[in-house]
Amino acid sequence: MSRARVGMRGVVISVTVAIVAAAVLAVGIAAERNTRRALTREAEARLLLESRNLALTASGALLSDLPELTLQPVVRELCESRAELAFAVVLDHRGFVQGHRDVRELGRPWQAPAHLASGPTEARLRPGESLTGNRDILVATVPVMSAAGQRLGTASVALRRGYVERAVAAARREQLVLVGLVLAAGIALAFGVLTLLLRPIGALRAGLERIGRGDLDTPIGITDRTELGLLADTVDAMAGQLKVAQREVLEKERLAHEVELARDLQQRLLPSRPHTSGPFMLRGTHRAAAEVGGDAFDVLPMADGRVAVAIADVAGKGLGGCLVMAMLSATTRALRESYRSPSALLVALEEQLLATLRPGEFVTMFYGLLDPKAGTLTWASAGHVPPLIWRAADGAAEWHRTRGIPLGAVRGGVLRGTLEDRVTVLAPGDRLFQFTDGMLEAHDPHGEQFGFERIATIVRERAGEGPDAVLDALHAAVSRWTGDAMPEDDQTLLVLARDPEAADAAPPAAGPPRDALAALAAARAHGHGLELPARADALDRLGPWLARLDGLAALPDATRLIVEVALHELCANAIEHGQAQEPLELAWVPGAGAGRAGWFLLRDRGLPFHPARRQPWDAAHHPAWGLGRGLGLELVHRILANVVFRPGTPEGNVTMMSFDPVRALAPKEQRHG
Amino acid sequence: MAEPLTIHVVRTPARAVVLRVHGRIDGRTAPTLLEQANAARQPGRVLVLNLADVTFVSSAGVGVLMVLSQTLATDGGMRIAPASEAVLAVLSLLNLDQHLAIDASEQAALEASGA
Numbered sequence: 188m189s190r191a192r193v194g195m196r197g198v199v200i201s202v203t204v205a206i207v208a209a210a211v212l213a214v215g216i217a218a219e220r221n222t223r224r225a226l227t228r229e230a231e232a233r234l235l236l237e238s239r240n241l242a243l244t245a246s247g248a249l250l251s252d253l254p255e256l257t258l259q260p261v262v263r264e265l266c267e268s269r270a271e272l273a274f275a276v277v278l279d280h281r282g283f284v285q286g287h288r289d290v291r292e293l294g295r296p297w298q299a300p301a302h303l304a305s306g307p308t309e310a311r312l313r314p315g316e317s318l319t320g321n322r323d324i325l326v327a328t329v330p331v332m333s334a335a336g337q338r339l340g341t342a343s344v345a346l347r348r349g350y351v352e353r354a355v356a357a358a359r360r361e362q363l364v365l366v367g368l369v370l371a372a373g374i375a376l377a378f379g380v381l382t383l384l385l386r387p388i389g390a391l392r393a394g395l396e397r398i399g400r401g402d403l404d405t406p407i408g409i410t411d412r413t414e415l416g417l418l419a420d421t422v423d424a425m426a427g428q429l430k431v432a433q434r435e436v437l438e439k440e441r442l443a444h445e446v447e448l449a450r451d452l453q454q455r456l457l458p459s460r461p462h463t464s465g466p467f468m469l470r471g472t473h474r475a476a477a478e479v480g481g482d483a484f485d486v487l488p489m490a491d492g493r494v495a496v497a498i499a500d501v502a503g504k505g506l507g508g509c510l511v512m513a514m515l516s517a518t519t520r521a522l523r524e525s526y527r528s529p530s531a532l533l534v535a536l537e538e539q540l541l542a543t544l545r546p547g548e549f550v551t552m553f554y555g556l557l558d559p560k561a562g563t564l565t566w567a568s569a570g571h572v573p574p575l576i577w578r579a580a581d582g583a584a585e586w587h588r589t590r591g592i593p594l595g596a597v598r599g600g601v602l603r604g605t606l607e608d609r610v611t612v613l614a615p616g617d618r619l620f621q622f623t624d625g626m627l628e629a630h631d632p633h634g635e636q637f638g639f640e641r642i643a644t645i646v647r648e649r650a651g652e653g654p655d656a657v658l659d660a661l662h663a664a665v666s667r668w669t670g671d672a673m674p675e676d677d678q679t680l681l682v683l684a685r686d687p688e689a690a691d692a693a694p695p696a697a698g699p700p701r702d703a704l705a706a707l708a709a710a711r712a713h714g715h716g717l718e719l720p721a722r723a724d725a726l727d728r729l730g731p732w733l734a735r736l737d738g739l740a741a742l743p744d745a746t747r748l749i750v751e752v753a754l755h756e757l758c759a760n761a762i763e764h765g766q767a768q769e770p771l772e773l774a775w776v777p778g779a780g781a782g783r784a785g786w787f788l789l790r791d792r793g794l795p796f797h798p799a800r801r802q803p804w805d806a807a808h809h810p811a812w813g814l815g816r817g818l819g820l821e822l823v824h825r826i827l828a829n830v831v832f833r834p835g836t837p838e839g840n841v842t843m844m845s846f847d848p849v850r851a852l853a854p855k856e857q858r859h860g
Numbered sequence: 861m862a863e864p865l866t867i868h869v870v871r872t873p874a875r876a877v878v879l880r881v882h883g884r885i886d887g888r889t890a891p892t893l894l895e896q897a898n899a900a901r902q903p904g905r906v907l908v909l910n911l912a913d914v915t916f917v918s919s920a921g922v923g924v925l926m927v928l929s930q931t932l933a934t935d936g937g938m939r940i941a942p943a944s945e946a947v948l949a950v951l952s953l954l955n956l957d958q959h960l961a962i963d964a965s966e967q968a969a970l971e972a973s974g975a
Contacts, residue, residue, distance in 0.1 A: 723886070723887050723888045724864070724888060726886065727864065727884070730916070744945075745945050745946070745949055748915075748916065748945075748946050748949065749949055749950070749953070751916070752916070752917070752918060752949075752950055755886065755916075755918050756918060756919055759886070759887055759918065759919075759920075818919035818922050818923060818954065819918070819919035821919075821954065822918075822919055822922075822950065822953060822954065825953045825954070826953065
């Protein structure tokens with residue numbers, strides 16, 4: 188909205204002119220009145236004087252026989268010398284004209300002008316004198332007296348008022364000229380002063396326009412000492428602050444943009460849909476950390492029908508980590524057709540990456556080649572979280588640890604010596620899970636990590652429902668574990684699943700027996716039960732018992748021994764935690780049909796034991812070297828991978844372990860160094 | 861009932877002490893093994909455990925072996941020579957076979973330790 192602009196100069200000058208004009212007018216009017224009065228007074232005085240003079244002159248003439256002879260030239264002379272006089276006349280005592288400018292009037296009776304009246308006057312009138320006037324003239328009448336005091340007649344002199352008016356007008360004109368000059372000078376002065384004062388405003392306006400356009404660097408540049416100078420300083424200060432604020436906003440936007448870029452980059456690198464190849468399905472899920480992390484996975488089909496699968500974790504967050512990941516992804520794609528051996532590819536990858544990785548930066552990576560026709564996955568792991576393989580036949584979940592170190596962790600080609608290619612056979616229904624440590628290390632409010640154990644437990648419990656169910660259950664469980672806190676590290680999960688064959692009409696996972704007591708009773712009836720007093724020496728009876736069981740009797744002693752060790756550990760645990768006098772009950776439930784694992788059941792009635800509190804144990808780091816503490820359960824899990832604990836049920840504490848005698852003999856994997 | 865664990869102590873000339881262990885090393889017997897090992901060993905001399913006749917090892921047994929290995933590491937050392945199938949099976953399950961000195965025979969152990 189723009190309003191009509193009014194110049195300040197115009198306003199000030201108009202106002203000034205108006206004021207001055209009004210003043211001048213008032214003063215002028217008053218002055219004129221005074222002038223007129225003064226001039227009138229003066230005129231009256233002179234008129235009286237002249238009348239008196241005429242009267243004096245007429246006094247002698249009127250006593251003579253022919254007064255007109257004397258008087259006429261006098262009067263005429265008077266009138267001619269004074270043009271402003273209307274008339275001058277001498278009258279005798281009868282009122283007849285005795286002296287007049289015009290000879291024809293002589294002897295006639297005098298006709299006084301009309302409407303003569305006497306007004307207020309300041310002149311001092313002597314007796315017999317009068318001052319009268321009408322609109323046009325002013326008349327002074329003086330009696331003519333003889334020496335003896337006899338009244339002989341009157342002498343009148345009249346003045347035209349116009350004379351006064353003309354003088355007044357002349358004075359007025361003079362005044363106006365003066366006023367005009369002063370006014371002009373005043374306007375010029377006002378103009379000049381205003382221009383001087385207003386010039387800084389022009390500069391101010393120009394400066395603000397500059398700021399509006401974004402130029403925050405040039406100062407206003409007014410060195411005025413009036414309020415305008417102050418204003419200019421304030422504006423300069425404001426411009427400076429604006430500049431700082433602007434910089435901050437730009438920085439924030441840049442950072443936000445960088446995070447956006449990183450997230451976008453990460454999303455691009457992650458395959459979005461499941462990939463199928465023959466009976467195999469590969470699917471990954473990814474939950475990003477609050478700060479963009481460095482996890483990524485990739486599924487890369489190859490020319491010959493094999494599928495390369497990679498999952499990696501860059502130990503560095505933000506855009507930097509994502510760029511390393513992008514490079515890794517690109518290089519993997521480029522190299523994959525050239526290497527049949529995953530270990531060799533990882534070594535080549537490290538060589539390429541060393542130029543990009545900064546000291547202290549490293550990448551853990553799992554790389555595998557799936558052969559859908561052969562049903563095998565050949566893989567190697569460079570320091571990555573071990574894959575978890577779930578077997579459909581017995582529901583067992585095994586961690587496959589390796590000795591590989593991360594890419595870039597140790598320079599000088601050390602990596603090659605730590606890597607080995609593993610060939611894993613994936614039977615129908617089997618699943619391989621690959622995690623990054625974001626899920627493993629997710630910790631609850633008390634700091635306890637989610638850990639291998641819980642992951643394996645969830646996999647075992649849910650694997651029967653399909654890989655997606657496992658993924659969902661894992662993510663949900665981790666969320667619950669952390670209390671729904673934002674993940675600190677990316678949680679990435681890759682699952683490689685082989686369809687169960689159509690022939691496997693029954694559900695692939697043989698779950699543990701639902702009714703423990705019934706199973707125990709049935710086993711006892713079949714001769715597969717064992718009751719042990721809760722004493723350490725009773726455990727020696729486990730070996731002979733195992734040797735009698737269907738399906739186990741034919742196993743090599745070494746294999747059965749390992750099973751005995753596992754059962755021994757669980758029973759010893761039950762005795763130790765049990766503190767009860769009740770005996771332990773054991774049962775063996777053989778699997779129904781070939782390819783089905785059987786189940787060991789152990790029941791005790793002591794204090795419940797919660798396996799979830801156990802920390803994963805690893806050979807390089809033993810917190811307690813005391814008599815086997817912590818080793819027992821580790822042994823159990825490495826022998827009987829599928830262990831289900833049900834502590835604190837109404838039937839007591841029930842532990843169930845699956846065991847497949849057939850699979851115990853079959854080679855699960857070969858190692859190539 | 862037969863004794864679950866029996867230990868014979870053999871002192872060799874020069875610097876080694878050999879314990880020949882027979883039977884089961886489990887929660888009951890492991891403390892005995894530890895006691896006798898500590899009693900029998902000589903400071904600065906290698907301790908050789910002949911576990912060829914050990915038919916069963918539980919976590920407690922493994923624990924004793926690890927304790928002995930650790931405490932004797934700077935005091936002559938501890939070697940297992942030889943290990944029975946049972947012992948090897950359990951140790952390798954835990955990857956501990958990489959961390960313990962295991963020799964094929966008593967003779968080999970004595971040679972390896974310079975006795």
